[in-house]
Amino acid sequence: MKKLKVEKAFKELLGIVVLAMLAFSFNSCEQFDIEENPAASELQVVTYSSMAQLELGVTGIYGKLNKAAWMSTFYVNGWSGDDITTHVASNKADFREYDQRFITPENSRTQTNWNGVYEMIRAANTVLQSVEGVTLSDSDASKQDRLIGETYFLRGIMFNHLMRIHGRIPLVLEIDPFQQPSLASQLEVFEQIESDLLEAESRLPVKSPFAGSTTPSQGTVRAFLARLYMDWAGFPLKDASKYAQAAASAKSVIDNAAAHGFGLEPDLAKLWSLAGRFSQEGVFTIAYSNSAGNLTNRKMGKLGLPSDPGLNGWQETFAEIRFFEDMPEGTRKDATYYAELPVGDDGAINLDNPTKILKWEEFKDQQSPILRKIVGDLADGDWAQFQTLRSDLYMRYAEVLLIYAEASGEAGSSGADAWEALNMVHRRAEGLDINTPDPSDLTAGDGSIQDLAFTERKWEFAGEFIRWNDLVRKEKVQEALGARNPQVSIGTSYDENGVGSPKPLTTAQNPILGSLATDNYYAPIPQQEIEKNPNLSN
Known part of the structure; x- marks a missing residue:
């Protein structure tokens, strides 16, 4: 019986991915122009009269999320961190600009990512305006609420995604082909993301109906609020009061983890295999399918291997x-x-x-x-391909645990439960049972819990495109990248007399070219957008 339920849930999930792709295809061909101003739209908003229209509109947003996220471009900001680098030549110039912190306004990856994210935002705005003030007669109110909640969530996390790259962004909240929005202040951006997430939380169910949380739940939203408050407490606003809110939000998720369907995956390596594509560790997961439109994940596999x-x-x-x-x-x-x-x-x-x-x-x-x-699990064989069905774990439960530990320490409220949250992640890293205390557990004798949690994040999320955001919020960019010398390994080789010297690695060299100061923490707004809307230049 359990197997049948799992198979049924998987088929339902696959159906949503397929429907999302179909909705994306319809919207792309009929409603959007990829070259138009991402901050505007020529969509004609028509009031919804049926649940089918609302469902198609929301699955269309998911389709646009898949299309925006299936290439490495979606995570281009991740190359700024000290954990990821790209090829020294080839056709990777746009990634190298981020890798070397010398990002030009003409960077095509920045432009493509901007377009994709604002397509999602426009689609979300269309849904919200089309259903505003309407009670659909052919469905129960809870289903309508859930779909509206998902829409607010998706818009909020896309504002958040773009904010982490550019800092100040235009807050496009309605469909208006003539608007020429200015850049919102940093505080306004944070407040809008918070507002969208709170609107979502009030409408969503306690648990996502799909494995891996490929649609959001109340727990998903509260986890993203915890992440948002951590950024809010750091650079550039440095509102330290937000640490307490981050801790409280993360603690709420932890206390209700079973109800939300969240937990750590005991086998860490499984998370990057085909078998782990719908893990309980996924707080929010972007799933892929080849059943419609060949909507596969195209940033893994052979993209991580040399030629x-x-x-x-x-x-x-x-x-x-x-x-x-x-x-x-x-x-x-x-x-x-x-x-x-x-x-x-x-x-x-x-x-x-x-x-x-x-x-x-x-x-x-x-x-x-x-x-x-x-590259993935070698046994899966997708290392030889440029596409895979592996999921994106856009946020993992491990991050919730580490947010709670770090934020509690910063807020001065850390107790045994915060240390336990930190050590659950640490034990797994050591290959130990997650829930069993061990002599190797971290304690106050090893340092402050906030510093230990920050370091634990460094290793836990290596290669997941979020390290740069941590360096920014803690203003540790200079510390992390300032002494980097990728031309020489920090390992040591010894000659026959036992004299050591650094190992030369002359082919791995993407030296830092740009400033590591705070005025270079954010990528510039794409030049094409400024040319279409001069209000974005200030």
């Missing part, structure tokens, strides 16, 4: 050498990286009959460690 013969990688996403070598050895590091690959005579990965173990220092194309989180 060496046999590997044939697309050389897009690699690990930073210094970060890799600094990470403590153990279960978590093994789940995060591949330090070596089993290959056959043809140079291709071969799990059954490898003839050589190829170390990352031996790559001919680019000597950078491999992120397992990008």
Whole structure:
């Protein structure tokens, strides 16, 4: 019986992904122009008269989320962190601009991401205006409320996604083809995101009906509020009162984790495999499908491999050498990286009959460690493809636990439960049982809980495109990137006399070119948008 229920839920989830793609295709062809001003629209808003219209409108937003997120462009800001780097040449110039903190207003990845996010926002605005003041006669009120709640949530997290890249952004809240919005203040942006999330929370169910929380629940929203308050407490607004709100929000999620369907996945490596695509650790998961429109995830697999013969990688996403070598050895590091690959005579990965173990220092194309989180479980075989059905764990339950630990420490309210939240993540990293105290648990003797939690985040979310946001909110960019020397490993090699020297790695070099000061923390607004709307220039 349990198996039948799981299969039924999966089929329902797959149906939503397919419907989202169909809705995206309809909206893309009939209603939107990719080249138009993302802050405006020529949509004609028609008041909904049936639940079918509302459902199609909301699934259309999910379709646009998939289309915005399926390429690495969606996470382009992640290359700014000290955990991720890209190829030194090839066609990765836009990623290198972020990697080197020298981002130009003409960066095409920035523009594409801007377009995709504002398409979602416009679609959400259309739904909200089309259903405003309407009680649909062919459905119960709870279903209408849930769909409206999902719409507010999706708009809020997209404002949040873009805010983390650009800081100040235009808050487009209605469909008006003639509007020329200005950049909102940083406070206004935070307040609007908070407002959208609170509107969503009041309408959503306690638990998502789908495995992996591919639609939001009250717990999902409260987790994103906790993340928002952490950013609010840091740079640039530095409102320290928000730490208490972050702690309270995260604690609410933790206390109700079972009701929300959240929990840590005991096997960390499973999260980046096909088997882990709908894990309970997903607080909000972006799922993919090849059943309609070939809506697959196209930022994993071979994009994390070099172009060496046999590997044939697309050389897009690699690990930073210094970060890799600094990470403590153990279960978590093994789940995060591949330090070596089993290959056959043809140079291709071969799990059954490898003839050589190829170390990352031996790559001919680019000597950078491999992120397992990008390449995936080798047994899945999608390392050889440029597309996969693996999900994006857009937010994980581990982040909720670490937010609670860090925010409690900053607010001066940390107790045993905050330490337990921190140590649940830490135990898993050590390969221990999550719920059983261990002598290796972190304590006050190791440092302040907020500093320990911040460091735990560094290692836990390596390669997940969010490290840069942590460096920004804590103003640690200079500290993390200022002494980086990617031309030389911090490892040591010794000659026959025992004299050590740094290991040379001459092919891995994307040196920092831009400023690491706070005035360069945010990417510029795309030049094309400023040309269409000069109000965005200030």
